Amino acid sequence: MSHISPVLWEFLVHWLKNFAIFPPEASTIAPYADALYFALVGMTVTGLILVMTMVLVFAIRYRQERHPEAVQIEGSTLLEATWTLIPLGIFLVFFVWGALLYFRVFNAPPNSMNVYVVGKQWMWKVEHQGGQHEINALHIPEGVPIQVTLISQDVFHSFSIPAFRVKREAIPGRYTTVYFQATTPGKYHLFCTQYCGTNHSGMIGWVYVMTPADYRAWAAENTSGASLAQNGERLFASMGCNACHSGNASARGPNLANVYNTRIRLTDGSTVVANEAYIRETILNPSTQVPAGYAPIMPTYQGQISEDGLIDLVEYIKTLDSNYRIQQTLNKSELSSAQASTVGVGKTPLPQGVAKP
Numbered sequence: 528m529s530h531i532s533p534v535l536w537e538f539l540v541h542w543l544k545n546f547a548i549f550p551p552e553a554s555t556i557a558p559y560a561d562a563l564y565f566a567l568v569g570m571t572v573t574g575l576i577l578v579m580t581m582v583l584v585f586a587i588r589y590r591q592e593r594h595p596e597a598v599q600i601e602g603s604t605l606l607e608a609t610w611t612l613i614p615l616g617i618f619l620v621f622f623v624w625g626a627l628l629y630f631r632v633f634n635a636p637p638n639s640m641n642v643y644v645v646g647k648q649w650m651w652k653v654e655h656q657g658g659q660h661e662i663n664a665l666h667i668p669e670g671v672p673i674q675v676t677l678i679s680q681d682v683f684h685s686f687s688i689p690a691f692r693v694k695r696e697a698i699p700g701r702y703t704t705v706y707f708q709a710t711t712p713g714k715y716h717l718f719c720t721q722y723c724g725t726n727h728s729g730m731i732g733w734v735y736v737m738t739p740a741d742y743r744a745w746a747a748e749n750t751s752g753a754s755l756a757q758n759g760e761r762l763f764a765s766m767g768c769n770a771c772h773s774g775n776a777s778a779r780g781p782n783l784a785n786v787y788n789t790r791i792r793l794t795d796g797s798t799v800v801a802n803e804a805y806i807r808e809t810i811l812n813p814s815t816q817v818p819a820g821y822a823p824i825m826p827t828y829q830g831q832i833s834e835d836g837l838i839d840l841v842e843y844i845k846t847l848d849s850n851y852r853i854q855q856t857l858n859k860s861e862l863s864s865a866q867a868s869t870v871g872v873g874k875t876p877l878p879q880g881v882a883k884p
């Protein structure tokens with residue numbers, strides 16, 4: 528074959544190795560996902576061989592010339608129990624194996640670096656906490672756990688990085704997350720794997736895995752000048768949020784300092800954790816979740832803030848700590864140096880005494 532068309536052969540081998548069936552394993556989770564995948568394939572092939580062999584053996588052994596008269600068999604409890612319990616055991620092994628892997632993929636370690644990705648027809652918009660924005664590209668450092676928070680601006684999309692063996696839906700109106708840790712510097716495919724309209728096939732990009740030093744250099748070079756939290760602070764003021772959330776005791780809205788990641792008691796008696804999704808939801812639909820002790824007077828901001836703006840606000844509210852009234856009165860240069868130390872790699876650590884849910 529290589530004699531006929533070396534170019535075609537080269538192409539085929541290259542394609543098989545690098546792309547279609549076995550993309551490189553470039554994340555910590557990839558070898559585990561592959562192990563499960565190959566175990567499933569092995570199991571299925573074993574089952575196929577077993578069944579086909581038995582069909583063949585029985586067809587020869589019990590053929591008409593040797594057994595002209597059919598014999599009625601009344602059944603065997605032992606046999607039936609065997610062929611029920613053995614497959615059940617095998618399926619349960621795969622169920623537990625798959626579940627353990629699932630928990631690993633969807634539970635980011637608390638020290639993860641958070642990156643926001645907004646899907647829209649037809650591109651991926653990436654926003655880093657330090658204010659770096661990218662389209663159809665995602666730069667990340669190797670060896671650092673990354674949590675991607677996804678949302679869609681229009682229809683369902685699916686965020687997939689085959690080399691990392693991760694895939695997660697980007698859903699309109701709801702944050703979803705996916706976590707991975709890249710192991711090898713390089714350039715990897717980023718796909719939308721859910722048909723999302725005419726140019727779905729063009730909704731592709733590249734993930735650039737860099738050494739931490741290269742990443743720091745890239746982040747310093749590509750920042751838009753303001754972190755997400757700083758943009759959020761500006762929006763907070765320009766949308767008039769601080770009229771009610773001034774942090775003063777007489778304010779009409781609750782103090783938002785230290786609210787992130789705490790348990791909030793609502794008027795209906797239930798409690799919710801004030802995570803990113805909760806903060807986003809209270810801005811768009813304040814009346815659905817009213818904290819105990821407050822009147823439902825917050826206006827809805829549905830249709831007034833873009834997903835990017837909501838991300839900025841969420842990031843701003845996440846950084847608010849007990850001295851936020853002081854922070855709001857700082858001038859811009861002091862603010863940027865104060866906040867520069869809390870953004871960048873790593874989530875802002877939880878304030879002391881705040882219980883992580």
Ligand code: HEC
Binds near residue numbers: 810
């Ligand atoms: C008219 C006053 C008012 C304005 C303006 C306002 N809020 Fe509120 N906000 C409230 C009140 C009152 C509550 C609690 C009751 C409720 O949810 O309706 C609240 C609740 C919240 C909560 C949930 C806090 C918690 O402790 O659970 C967040 C987050 C929030 N607001 C963010 C914002 C943002 C961001 C803006 C600007 C885009 C904003 N608010 C504008 C009055 C206001």
Ligand SMILES: [Cu+2]
Binds near residue numbers: 683721723727730
């Ligand atoms: Cu898409």
